[in-house]
Amino acid sequence: MSKSLTAPLNIAMAQCNFHVGDIPGNTAKAIEAAQQAAAEGADLIVFSELALTGYPPEDLLMRPSLELRIAAALKEIAAVSHRIAVAIGYPVKRDNALFNCAGVWSKGECLGEYAKQELPNYQVFDEKRYFSAGQEACVVDLDGVKLGLTVCEDVWFDAPVSQTVEAGADLILNLNASPFHSGKQKERIELIKKHVSQHGVPLLYVNQVGGQDELVFDGSSFAVGVDSECVLQMASWKEDQAYLVYEDGQLRPQSASREAREDGLASLYNALVLGVRDYVNKNRFPGVVLGLSGGIDSALTLAVAVDALGPERVRAVMMPFTYTSGMSKEDAALQAEAMGVQYQSVSIEPMYKEFMSALAPDFEGLKVDTTEENLQSRCRGVLLMALSNKTGYMVLTTGNKSEMAVGYATLYGDMAGGYGALKDVYKTKVFALAEYRNTISPVIPQRVIDRPPSAELAPDQVDEDSLPAYPVLDDILERYIEQDESAEQIIAAGHERDDVMRVIRLVDVNEYKRRQASIGVRVTRRGFGRDRRYPVTNGWKAGI
Template structure:
């Protein structure tokens, strides 16, 4: 039996595009001799559809799309994910399900049992967990078909109280298939290989795994669909960060003709690089825009975003705006212009002095006798925000936000100023990773100017300002932040690890005090296991421990 896996980039709610992709790949699979073609979890509607699932019309359109796909399955079978109605009088309205379709009709509906409801996941908001498990049968073979998380209790994950495969294995299946929408983080891929391998070996069955690829606003799917033999050995791995399609031969209860391979270990920074480019591309493609604008300061953050945007959209679609003030150093303008020259994007220079002065004048009667402070620094950042949004409004550019994760964490940014933008490109990348990313971008040719990388980071909002005036060095800061944000450790535990008490308490207080700002930031491309945004839901007026 020949089984095709189609690793595709879906678009949430775009039935026309998703259905066409699925149908095209059914025809391709058939043309290449496959008897079964497998698509990802919720392939019909994209993942995560969020509250689209609460609109009855949306569910009807999912079913209509599935029926349209079914029309193209003469002489071939297919499997894809979609939400289906719960017809029982109790429980949530929907199941996260998969259709097994053969020769035009739905032969089986498989439902997901383990519903992730942590971090970015909200599946209990919409779905009832499955309680019954049955293998599907195809051409005399039994297939244990599961949906994503249903294989993730293999290590007795404390989140869940049962394990669907323990039920399915009683029916003596010949093959396991798992369809997934498993979001990327730079730590996730190794764990995924381990979990899937362990399933194959524990149940002593070959396993085919199909993931989604592509970005849906902040959530990025990296693909990396895989095949394992019954000893849990990886025997094939599909592309990362792009669509892919493979046909496997399943004979005598084995996936034939494949040798053991080693999981391709991609360095974290390379993964982050590819993920961010895909994230930018899909944000623009799926929202129907082509052109980006960003403020280019001469510093490393905006330089990286500019370079990534040029790789994602083409330099001809990127407008870099230099907005120097009286506090901008000469080298900043030169560094920014060097970058523009290196990558060939468009640029404008607009000095902000006139607007900043106007605000100073207008506020003079109200601020009389008060010294300049953070207020005036924020005014500068907000003047830049206005200029960038004006460019966006006038020319249809989408504004890219250039704040990094260390800044977002400690609130080192101006709301409605440098925190403006439609999408935060590097808001989940710590400053120490930013430097690595710059080196990675420069690996084949100098793109980010050397001076941009080596000079001390500065917001240049007052004379001779340096980040290090008000923040600890980034190596230390980022370690403390990771312990607090990713690991959810207490200040006490972090101090016990050897970090200086005053510093730890100050950093955590900064993080907590910035919740109100982060509430209003753009969505941030998620590349870590714990990004700011929908995966981290903190109170605003709550009293924090530090």
């Protein structure tokens, strides 16, 4: 597609970590970035979707003061646009309908405002609860360059992009709040290259970065030129600002391309770190406390916590009992020392005995069962929560997705806490991540990784006494939870019928536990949170 000759347009892409609900703070952050870009000679700066509210704002969008707050923020954006044009996302109410909008502001005026057309209403998204869909393309003229506006989900469909091109866009701006899951960056780039190849119009993809409750946004913003090649790839997992020049239909980078980390263990690990860091910091906790058992899950959780917050804000507690091995005690102490955290050991034996003494009349004549095992875990939960209440440190839970799926966790015991670093990480991936973290620096003792997993709640207990081997279990779980395969499909894939039926039943009957679990970082296509909502009370027979 031929484009008329234009003067160069210097563009800044701003990948920011906004704070949901903090409209004044987000506005100040955007203005600071705009001023920096103007000082670097940029003519336009592009921010992410709903930058002024942060994403997702959820029911904050229903607050009666929203319009007044956004109006005040846009007044400040209009003021800074005398120095540099600003493309930014925000909610707008028109005729009693709320729209997810992107606007371009220049010289104190709004050149045009686009309302998002494709409102996602699947997985973690429920935008139709809040927004009405736009109907029309928006192309604005900035210094002779026609900028087409789109918002996030619009580029996952052809119609909004085609409509924008037909309206005369020279360059398409796509403002995003696209949460991370493993493999997503490759999907994004392939999608945008397809659009550019089809329409012959370059596109800027600007994504936010940061953690918001269970969601984590990787940034990884990029630009695709008219030849369908990435001309700029911004950093992942941190705030970033990059510069390009648009001239005569071509995009070229002004600043060196910063390659995003490849999808894989590095991306997954960094997602966990950023999710924990932002949850703790944005909620203003001074630090975290966790139970360090000498096992693989708490070992990886400690590493994530330290990398997120620094050792001075992390406290680890070993809580041994009769069945806790000497190896576990040694390995926990070794890792705590290697990572430089505050560490202590507090035996749960005295409090367990007190509980058992108080319960003796009720337990008389009854066999020992999981009740006694759960009591050990609940003693530990009480200790951690008491330390949390006294110090203000949030309890970081250590359970993984495999355990949460089948209910291999104790309510008000090891499930007690405020946030789960590994909540969406299968056990097999926990081992892989531990190995990966040790390539950065060897902080997790190797025998923690090598030994058979055990909750150490009974003599010589190992997890596989109660569960299939983790590679088997995790494959069944992934097929059932993320791919929605039936029991017969999973069996046809090579799994034993007894294993499949038992695992599926465990997943189904433990929904009540997951409803009471802390939130945690979402890193797969379907986590236990916003995007998996099954009724606790139901008569569905999964094996049919």
